[in-house]
Amino acid sequence: MLSMQDVLDYCDLDRGEIEAIAEHQHIPMTIAAEMSEVLLxxxxxxxxxxxxxxxxxxxxxxxxxxxxxxxxxxxxxxxxRTHPLPTQH
Known part of the structure; x- marks a missing residue:
């Protein structure tokens, strides 16, 4: 079984960013971590x-x-710093 740290290590976002997604979407951290990878x-x-x-x-x-x-x-x-807003061309 994966620990929360294992899940976070897989992500391109840090814990605070994953927590913010979970808070915003009212979902568990593990689901927010998966969602983050799709959003990126x-x-x-x-x-x-x-x-x-x-x-x-x-x-x-x-x-x-x-x-x-x-x-x-x-x-x-x-x-x-890590994932700036995309620029429009």
């Missing part, structure tokens, strides 16, 4: 990943979870 295959999917984290930040702000906002900001900064 297309420019549209990368845009969706960015949107998910931004929406999570907006929700955390709305409900006053400031620590979560800070965590998500760091997660988003990492996503921007």
């Amino acid at each position: 295959c297309t420019p549209e999917g990368v845009c969706q990943l960015h949107a998910m984290i931004i929406e999570n930040m907006q929700h955390a702000l709305e409900v006053g979870h400031n620590e979560r906002v800070l965590d998500l900001m760091q997660t988003y900064e990492h996503l921007q």
Whole structure:
């Protein structure tokens, strides 16, 4: 049986990014990890990943979870560095 760390090691995203997908989609981390690999295959999917984290930040702000906002900001900064938004030609 695979551990959560095994699953994360397989992914091209880090734990915070996978957690953000799971939170946004209301799905388990293992499913979010699988979903992340599909999303990274297309420019549209990368845009969706960015949107998910931004929406999570907006929700955390709305409900006053400031620590979560800070965590998500760091997660988003990492996503921007490793999987930037695609440029349009």
